[in-house]
Amino acid sequence: MKKVLIIDDAMFMREALKISLRKNGFEVVGEAENGIKGVNLYKALKPDIVTMDINMPEMDGMGALKQIINFDSKAKIIIVSALGQEVQVRRALLNGAKAFIVKPFKEDYVIETLNKVAAL
Template identity: 50%
Template sequence: MKNVMIVDDAAFMRMTIKRILENDNYKVIAEAENGYKAIELFKELRPDIISLDITMPEMDGIETLRRIKEIDAKAKVIMITAMGQDKLVREAVKLGATSFLVKPFNESQLIQTFKQVASRI
């Protein structure tokens, strides 16, 4: 069972991702509503996989990804992005994002993406 941290400023999105993942035998060990909290929790818990929203207040997903990769270059991070954020996606790839998921996504897309990333651990 892989440990997951979900980072999204929208509580509804965190709850949705958590429900889907827990139904597929992932363990959600942490949730964060912003990048600052995500970095603190990452240092403490070292989840196997992180789902990270690109667009968040206070600290966006790109800066959060940058800081997580400084802590652990091997961290597995799935970026969650909205349509039309191609420039941000390219930036995240340069920084070492493991995979991407474009909103709106369905349950099977989420599970497939997590399984692909989990297979690399």
């Protein structure tokens, strides 16, 4: 069972992802509402996959992405972000993210994407 860390400032989004992931055989090992907590949880939990929003308080997803990749260059991070942030998502991919999912998301696409990234 693949371990997933969810980093998103919106509790409803974390809950929606958690429900979808658990229903489809993933283990959600942690949640964080900002990039600082997300980076610290990544280091402590060493999950197989991270889902991460871009716009968050304290430290945004771009800052957290860079710190996690610096800590673990093999980190498998999937950006989950709103369509209006496409430019930032592309930048995230250039900085080490493995995929992006546009909000609002479809459960089937989330699971398909996580399975593909898990297989990398």
